[in-house]
Structure formats: structure tokens, C-alpha cells
Amino acid sequence: MSTDIVWLRQDLRLADNPLWRGPLGRQMLCVYVLDEHWLATGRIGRARLGFLWQSLIALRGELLKRGSDLLVRVGEPVAVVASLAEALQADRVRVRVDAGWEEARAVSRSRRRLEAVCAVEELEGGMLLAPELLPTPLEALPASFSAFRRRLGPAPAFADPEPAPVTLPPWPEAAPRGLPALREVCSRSAGWRPGPRGGFRFAGGESAGRARLDDYLWNSGAVARYRETRDGLVGPDFSSRLSPWLAQGCLSARQVNAALGEWEAEHGESESSRWLRLELLWRDYFHWAARQAGRTLFGGRELPSPPAAFSAWCRGETGVPFVDAAMYELADTGWLSNRARQNVASYLVHDLGMDWRLGAAWFERCLLDYDVASNWGNWGYIAGRGRQGRAHRFHVLRQADHYDPEGAYVARWQPDLERLPAGTSRHQPWRVAPEAFPVPLAVPEDWHDDLLPPGDGAGR
Template sequence: MSRVLVWLRNDLRVADNPLWCVDTPAETMLCVYVLDRRWLTPWRPGDARARIGPARLRFLWESLMALRGELLVRGSDLLVCVGDPVDELQGVLRRAPADVIRVREDPGWQESDDVQRLASRLPSAVKLETVSGGTLFTREQLPFSPGALPDTFSAFRRRVAGLAPRPSRMAPVTLPPWPDEAPRGLPPLARVSPEAAGWRVDPLGGPWPEGGERAGRERLQRFLAGPLDHYRDTRNALLGDDVSSRLSPWLAWGCLSAGQVMAQLAERPADDDAAVTASREAFVDELLWREYFHWAARQDGAALFGEHRLPVAHEPALEAWCAGATGVPFIDAAMRELVGTGWLSNRARQNVASFLVKDLQVDWRLGAAWFERWLVDYDAASNWENWRYVAGGGRDPRRDRYFNVMRQALRYDADGDYVAHWLPDLASLPPGPARHAPWRHRPARFGRPWVEPEAWRTVMTSSAVVTGQ
């Protein structure tokens, strides 16, 4: 029998978690989560705000508390530390020695580097096991080597068509006991981050997505019970709690696994309604996009995050974008929703990213880092790969990829309900184009935007967004 230390990272659940599956019976099992001290350092040089923002940290702490409850009823417990992951784990091992350390293989470069650093410091008697997980398919299932990942998502989807996702495991009834000599518990959130402890979700946002495995399962069941059937038609909507799955926060932190989602989806009977079938296929495509980016991040390594350190210089355009103060309602509404709730629809994410990079000409990595700070569903692979995609690099590179924000606004928020929701001053304007270009409708009241690209002018003219109309 062995003494096992389970190093938890983005796998905060008991069901379908391969970390519990040890080859031989364990005498004891110590479960540790380390909040990386680097997440509490500035999100970019010269800015005191932390890499991990209050919304994201609050969701994480809720998930950790929920996980601890699940572990306690199974005879185990949880220890949460704050610091350098390798230093903290070595400190735990000095108090409670282990024979085996188990950790999931994650796609982030820093996460991979932490595993290598730990391996280099362990005595030869301690075995470090990296466990495959976090993806729908195993490395062995892929019909290509990880280094030969297709360059585009379409090619990837064709290659994996017909593959069966790895089976989803039930939660263990019991777990090996906690070592008597090991510390346990987690520090209060207020001690870790006063900002996060005092943060409250903006009442203009929808319901807060409470962290934890149980809440994730409930959200999944709610989505499968109805919203899934119209997902293809509503997924680009900007307002409404049930217009998309909104499962990504629990997937990002591992409170749910993609395999669990696919398993629950497979249990739904087939439907003869073509629209329902199309919605189901569209949802599976989104899970495959996540899968593709996770394998891409493993291949890209440190290159995923760009070649150089983030710029230090103060950029007024970046600050205006972060604050939702660019003067472009479609952008400002989205950025205020992000900071007020930690959430943003996929349609809005694409638009604010394109606007920052293509219209404001700001380094894309700064936008990705701001999303890293705020998004409750942040994960390194999906966030950074998506930003590279919008910027015209990375996978499926197209330098001319551009979102015409005005055209997008008039298509996906035709009446301006979304922008008026987050920018109440716009509610005094008539529904429609005027809310998206208020400087043309009432120039004395609404100042000109930060930029007004020529590509917008044709759209605004054809939509009669002119003074007095």
C-alpha cells in the first residue's frame, strides 16, 4: 500500500476524475490545491491589479469549498495553500511524506513547467505520475500524433469524427483516509484577496454561476432539459441566461468534465425534429472546438502566449477598452458586462477582441491577459488560442480576419436592447441603429468614439444613423 498525494488543479470534482484511480490500494490520500502566487501578481507590468480578478477568484473559492464538502463525506479532506506550487508541495511532503504524487497533465505552459520543476526536486523514492484528462479523447485515440495536429478546426473535426469519448466514471463512494500528520483546510478568501471578498456581481447581470460540482451538474441538467433544443438559433444572443449552455465556468475549473457532458447528451433520445438535431450538432461542435484548442495548446507550449513579455507602456486606448469607455456602445456594453459579471457571450468576445486588435491596434496579448483576469470560465488553452485566432495568428491564420463591429451590432442587437441594458443612457434613444452610433444621432450629448473606421461608415449610412433621424 502507498501514501498518495493528489495535486489538484483544473479538476475540482469527485466524479469522473482519473486522479482517484490508483493502481494499488492507497494507505492514505492527501488532496492538495495550490493557488499559484503568480496569479496574485499584476496582470501586466505597471498595473497593480492581479492576474486573477475578483469574479474568477470567487468562483474558484466556491468550487474549492464545494469540493472539500464532497471529499469530507467520502472520508477525505482538502488542503488549500497559497504560494509557489512546487515550494508548497515540498513543504507539505516534509510534514506528510508520500510515495506517489498524482497530477493531471494540463495544457498551460506554466502548469507543465511546474510539473517538471517538481519532478526535478523529488527524491528518487517518490514517484510522480502525470494523468491524462481534461479532454474528450485520449492521446492514444487520436488518429494522428499530437505533433501532427491539423492546422484548422475543420480538418480536426473530420479526423475525429466517429471517435467515442473516453468513458465517464462514477464518483467514488469512499476515498482513502487523510494522513494524521497532514494539515487541512483552506484560508478565508478575505485573507487571500480583499478585492475578491468584497466584490459583488452587477445586478444588471444574470444569476451568478455558483462554483462547485453540484451546481455544474444542475446547470447541465437545466440546459439539456430545454435550452439545448434551440441552441443553434439562440447561441449568438447577447441577453438571457438560457440562450447558450453557459457550462464553460464549470468546464474550465473541472467541476464538470467534457466527458460527463457528452455522456449526459448521449442519454437523450434522438429527436426527429431537424432543428433540434441541428442544435445538438452545433453544441457538440463547440465541445470539439474546446477539444481542438486544448490539444493545440499542448503542441504550442510557451509560444501560445507570444514571443515577448507584455508591453509596459501605458496605452490610453487599452485603458478605454478595459473600462468600457471607447464611445462605441457595442464594445462598451460588453466590457462593462465582463467586469460586472465575469462573463461574456462568445459573440461579444469575438467583437471586443477584434476591435482591440484591428481597430485600436493594441497588442492582442494585452486583451488576452485582461480576459484572463476577469473571465470566470478562463482556461489557458481556449482563451489564448481564441485570441491568437482573432488576431490572425495561431491556428487557421488569416491576417484579414476582421469583425465590422457596426455591422455585427446591427445584426445581433438590432434594436439596441443589449447596449441600452448595460448603458442605460442609451435607452432614451429610439430602438435601432441610433443606439449603436449615438454620436451621429445626438452629437451634443454623445461624444465621438475612440475610433470610427471607414468600414463602419457604409453600414451606418445605409442604416440611416445620421443626425436627426
């Protein structure tokens, strides 16, 4: 009897998942292995671990409905998958191609280890584009997103998502099943809840992701305003907030694109719907760029020892409210708007002069939506270590005034700012109330023209 092992990683969904595409073996075991090294080194923080566990529980429910099941183990992924394949005398291990260098290396290692046992089959999925739809061979991927987009043409066509399987092959007799309780894996994660100030609750799993997509498109209809609101900082709907589900593969980009197409069929294509699709394409671009970059995406994985000011940045104690508020939000919710991510990253790298990899590693730990390609790709882009080689610095003080003109965002996360008048004062508390607020760790030269006169408590 032929036996398949489906090795799940960032593809925790039934629909539009190439891993279930037939013909499948007569029996099939589905396994997810939480890398023990991530746990031991803190590379996965408690917020993401909780979201991951919810996603695994939801997936198990869907697999059981279809006559299959899920096995979740904590260990060294290659060793766990290989020993299962050996024990079951599997014919094939199926796994999705991942953008990460470590993930790709894990597949190569499992292929070598299982050479005499079974085949290891890698399948593409999750992205808008399949490799054959790329406008250039991967080795010739354009150095900038704009060039990539131009090469795709004005209206690239993306394939439709595939439906979820109705039934799946039975579980191998006597094979282990089930998952450990989260409190046994990490009690801190099991006890973690986001604070109320974020105003949004992320729940892992395919149907929760689908519900958020429907809500954003059809219930709140907020997608119609995406173009104008996408740089927002406060509220549940200024952007889609689909990133955690996309990152864990609870949703595929093609599913989001197809749902957006249905919305456009009823409401008409708009700047907003086109822009949201463009963001999905950015995600694709980072994915393909990471695959091309391999290990160099990380700029060398050995991180320098963090200087003291790095901990201040992590804890939201730089003295710059726009940075500190975002770092509180990240710690409290596991999520941040794109605008906030860009600013905290820029301040760390360009104004505090720290190694960008420290920031990327901190985000890797904290973000609910951590995605190897998008995270390291965006950090590299800001630091000037990306494909373009040009750094992107943000004038954080002007950004704060522009995107948070009343100081509502900073006061939400730092309530002691509420006593200052709404407006610029809240972004420069060390200027208007120096007795209560310390001078920031770094006040760059080009902020000087924008600084309020000292003690100007009435403020702007």
C-alpha cells in the first residue's frame, strides 16, 4: 500500500494547497514539526506560537472531517520527518517550496537522508505567481520591485485558487496522531493574551482567515477606502490585517486575489482594490527575491552582541514617542502597521546606527505575521542591504506629524502623553515638558529645523 507523508510548514490550509493535489497515496500522514531550536533560542515568540497553535488545531479539525488527521511534534524537523518516513516505509514525502534558506536546506538534508527510503517531492504554492509565470528566470529577477512589476505588464493574470479536497486518504494504521497542549510546549505562550488597546483580535486558522477576508471586503467594506487609509495607525480596518494568515499559509495569495476579483465584479475595480493587489505582489517579489538571495538575505546570520540602546528600542524607551508607541504596540499585540514598521526600522538603523539584523531578528521573534522573505527583505530594503543597494531613511519626526497629526496614536500607547496638547507637542515631549520626558537616545541633525522651542507647552 503506497504511503505519503505531507510535511506541513507555512501552508496550514485545505483550500488552494498543492500538497493535497492528487494522485495521493493509499494512505497519508500529515505532520507539522515545531523546530525545537526556534523555541530554545526564542526565535518564535509567544504571540506567534499561540497563533500557530490555533492554526494547527483548526487544520486538524478540517483534516479529521475529511478522514485524515494531523500529527504535531516538537523537535528537529528533518530528524522527525525522516524517522516517520522510515518507520512507515513511506513512498513519498511532500513539502512546499519555502522562500527561506534554512527551510530549503532542511528539504535538501531530508532528501539526502531519505535517499534509500523514498522520494521527497517539493511543490510550489501559496504565492500569486508560479515560477513559470515569473517575467524573468529567477537568476535574472529585476533588482527593484518597480522593474519587476513593469516586466509583468499592466494586467498580469494570476491563476484561480483550487478548492479544498472533499476527502483525503486514511491515516496509516497505528501511526501516531494529535498535538501536545500549548501549555506543555510553552506555558508563557498559553497564558499570553493581546492587550485591549490594539482594538483587534487575531485568531489562527483557515476559517478565521477567511472570515477576516470576508469582513474586510464585504461586511465593513473597508477595502473601498484602502488607498486612502492604508497608512493608518489606529483602528481595525485601515488595512486588511491579513498578514498573519498569509504568513502561516492559512490563506493563499491567490485566494485573496480571487476574493478581491469577486468584490471588483460587484463594486468595480478601483485605485484601492488595485493597490491591495499591488501589495500582494510586493509579497511575491520579496518571496522570489529571498529564493534568489539564499543565505545572503540575512547578511550573515551571526548577530553582533546588541548594544544597550538596542534593549531601549525593543522596550519602547528611546524617548521618541512615534517609535516607542509602535514598540509597545508590537509587544502588546504582536502586530504593527506598515507605516510604524518602516519608522521603527529606520530609526534603529539610520538614527541609532545599529545593525539592521538585530532589528530583523527582534521582529522575527515578536511578529505574529513573521515571514522570512517579507521580514528580512523589508529590513534589508530599509538598511540598503537589499537588491537595490539603496538605503531608505525616514524622517521620523515629520512622519509622526504627517501620519499622526493629533498625536492620537502615540497617546494611545503612552497615556502620559495625553496631558500634552494634541498635535506636535506629543511627538516632542522632551521639548515641551523636559522635566517629565527624557531627551531621545538620538536626535538627528536634520530634525533641528522641526524642533519646537524649549518649554513650548501650549505647543502646536
